Amino acid sequence: MLDIFNKTPTFEITHKDTKTKARTGVIKTTRGSIETPYIFPVGTKATVKSLDPYDLLEIGVQGVLANTYHLFLQPGENLISKFGGVSEFMNWHGPVMTDSGGFQVFSLGVSLEQGVGKLLKDEVGVSKPRLNKISEKGVTFQSHIDGAKKFLSPEISIKIQEKLGADLIVGFDDLESPKYSYEETKKSLDLTARWLIRSVKAHKKKSQLLYGVTHGGKFKDLRIESAKFNDKHFNAIALGGAHESKENLYDVISWTVENVDEVKPKHLLGIGEVDDILNAVERGVDTFDCVIPTRMGRVGNIFVHPPIGNEKNKFRIDITKREFEKEKGSLNNKCDCKVCRNYTTAYIHHLFRAHELLGYKLASYHNVYFLNKLMEEIRDAINENRFLEYKKKWLR
């Protein structure tokens, strides 16, 4: 390996907001820099669904997040390695973060079993059989693609992530259910701690920055314990786990940030609603990743600015509704993205009604642009010490 490719990504704080914990910064990798706060669009299987790298470049995307578990199953880390890593394989060439597969320990496990997501809802879904089995050693999955047995452990996850060659990687963790009791949460947290230590030991490739992951569910003492543990063993911290509510999530962020060295980059895993982003940045989070812009886009939910968009409707409209059938205006007149500049709402409504592929793409494009622009404006606001004012434009 050439030396220039052996440099660990770095993080530097550029500016600290005077009234809150918000700060701007930059993560430097050999594939490029990421100005923070920033949200990674998710490209699970080495593609941000429906968007190609040229779309991403046009939008101003600085980095994407791919998934270890999915790429391990298909097409396999060895194949991707032969193409120089995920970033090169997908012709992106920019910074990439890979999740460890830890989320699939949850989404194909207790999440199915208990019918819950990572944020607890009033109504619990139906219980389904889990597709994995957890042991001290690791997790046995039944592949959702062909049913084959697959095994993932901290060592294997790190090994796969090395072959996938992302710039930022994540330790292998066990995600607790938001319904777990204190004892169950503690048990899960302890398992995660052991897995994280093993992740650190397995991590050899210095060109990759390894993030630890904090857990502890909704419990303050466990969250603090986890923050301190991660701070001790990692130079970059990802906030993970399940949350009882948005309020609890915000508390968890505060408890965690207060117990981690300020200079370390902090990533909030899997969160990306507008209010959550603003509240998290305010509490010191630097980066995010979320499927929301693309998943919402594919089902016809379009992000909109205030006053049409608000906390209640989660800043989105449902383009499939009949009311948009004859709408001549753009999707969002406060957006200057390619989609909003060039297509009528009626046309996009029609694409969705007709199940035309272009509809999914345009909606995803707009949504990714929308959040990317939000982050850009947040950075500007922080740099100009007016973050709280900026936040008020969105919330209340």
Added chain:
RNA sequence: GCUGAGUUGGCGGAGUAGUCAAUCGCAUCAGACUGUAGAUCUGACGCCCGUUCGGGCUACGGGAGUGCAAAUCUCUCACUCAGCA
């Protein structure tokens, strides 16, 4: 004109005497979605009541029958399609 096949809820299409207000698909409507088993999923979908669960009414082209009971059997009318004239 004759012969044969058919007519079911917005559409397509099951059902062929009781457990049928009627399987299923599509469409429609409503809701969900936060490290993507997701171009997905859930629910509603004749009308009117009432709480789960029921209760009432109107319904399987129109009309008339048989029968305890009919979307299902008989007769008749209308219409559609195919073949023969």
